[in-house]
Amino acid sequence: KAGVTQTPRYLIKTRGQQVTLSCSPISGHRSVSWYQQTPGQGLQFLFEYFSETQRNKGNFPGRFSGRQFSNSRSEMNVSTLELGDSALYLCASSLEGQRDGELFFGEGSRLTVL
């Protein structure tokens, strides 16, 4: 069974640009969650999608958005990039959502903003 796949793995952008990250969950998983990981703040919750609907959202500005498609694949978008957006963005999938805690993580997309 294939794991969670995130693309691209690495990318470099400049301030003001926008970026789209993609996540393909494990087959059959309906929930996709996104987390931002930085050395200073650790892992912070961005949002969770379940069956194409945003179920929960963390405390991030509106520049961070996401969506989920009918095949459960998810994308997140960050507009007007800032230096502080440099981070590892992790996607996690699960059968029913974060509440049961058993998330399967991808290897992440490392974003560097110059």
Next chain:
Amino acid sequence: AQSVTQPDIHITVSEGASLELRCNYSYGATPYLFWYVQSPGQGLQLLLKYFSGDTLVQGIKGFEAEFKRSQSSFNLRKPSVHWSDAAEYFCVLNGGSQGNLIFGKGTKLSVKP
């Protein structure tokens, strides 16, 4: 407010020695608690979880954790560490106001040969 504290940022142990990683939580009800491991350049992997019942839970890779309500702790243990255990370990609480998981800051484990 709900929170997870991992007091040790970095721990070094010798291969073959025992390991205990500390975790304290703050939560008003019975928590759901987890330990995840992140190897260098990798995503996170679930080691074990506690929902209810037996307070000593067994996980993968020979790890176990003990839930102690009186101490608000959920410490991770392993009797004999292997070099491949070098990684960062996260204690996690299911208790976020948005229904999300709350991660501790992590403990980085180094293993000496």
